[in-house]
Amino acid sequence: MNSFKHNNKDYPLTITRKRVKNINLRISSSKGINISIPFNLTEARLESFLKEKELWIRTHLDKIEQVLASRDNNIAVSEDIFWLLGKKYDCVYTEELAKDARIVGNEIILYRPPGRGNYLPHLLLKKIIITEAVEQITNAYERVKPLAKSFTPKNIEVHIRPTISKWGTCYTKKAKIHLSYYLIHFPIECIEYIIIHELCHFKYPNHGKQFHSLVESLIPNWKELNLKLRDPQIHSSFLDLKGFGIRIK
Numbered sequence: 001m002n003s004f005k006h007n008n009k010d011y012p013l014t015i016t017r018k019r020v021k022n023i024n025l026r027i028s029s030s031k032g033i034n035i036s037i038p039f040n041l042t043e044a045r046l047e048s049f050l051k052e053k054e055l056w057i058r059t060h061l062d063k064i065e066q067v068l069a070s071r072d073n074n075i076a077v078s079e080d081i082f083w084l085l086g087k088k089y090d091c092v093y094t095e096e097l098a099k100d101a102r103i104v105g106n107e108i109i110l111y112r113p114p115g116r117g118n119y120l121p122h123l124l125l126k127k128i129i130i131t132e133a134v135e136q137i138t139n140a141y142e143r144v145k146p147l148a149k150s151f152t153p154k155n156i157e158v159h160i161r162p163t164i165s166k167w168g169t170c171y172t173k174k175a176k177i178h179l180s181y182y183l184i185h186f187p188i189e190c191i192e193y194i195i196i197h198e199l200c201h202f203k204y205p206n207h208g209k210q211f212h213s214l215v216e217s218l219i220p221n222w223k224e225l226n227l228k229l230r231d232p233q234i235h236s237s238f239l240d241l242k243g244f245g246i247r248i249k
């Protein structure tokens, strides 16, 4: 026997023979159930010991589960917030195994096994960021591209990159633009504005007066959108997306 079943969960059970006189039993959330027994103890005696102690073990496992659950809940409600297209969602955690996150109203339901921190929930959120970014940025690009048709190359390579310091970059000679994954946290108008901004660089490579009047002729409220893109609340929710660069066009 190397595990103990309780509430549909398997707890690791380690039995070690030692130079001890009595049977010693220990339970902890990180190491499971540890029992040390004398070298000459028979299997039958060990089994009857476990039977005797079963109720005690179960009571302790319940206590451990309660502590872990309350710790999880504390993290869940107050701090964990996710932004998608300018809308704020509260992260709510479930222990029910789910491959994808579910959005229900203002909440986003994420799988998080007890005592495991936010590794898995963050993985699910990253999946949303990547999927949504590819879809929304591709669509936004198709919508705004005709506006810049007269001054942009016919085929432009478009990449999405995990850049925090820049929303976009335009490589005029290579006919290529890079856009940031993190745009997906902001309203769709902000995404359209950044794409227009990068496309305008094909006409004016720097941020001069002519550049800004071209941007303004296409997106009159660009200053307001620029301000939205600085929202510190949204910035503080960014996840690390290193290594997720992708070409969409």
Ligand SMILES: [Zn+2]
Binding pocket: 197, 198, 201, 207
């Ligand atoms: Zn620029």
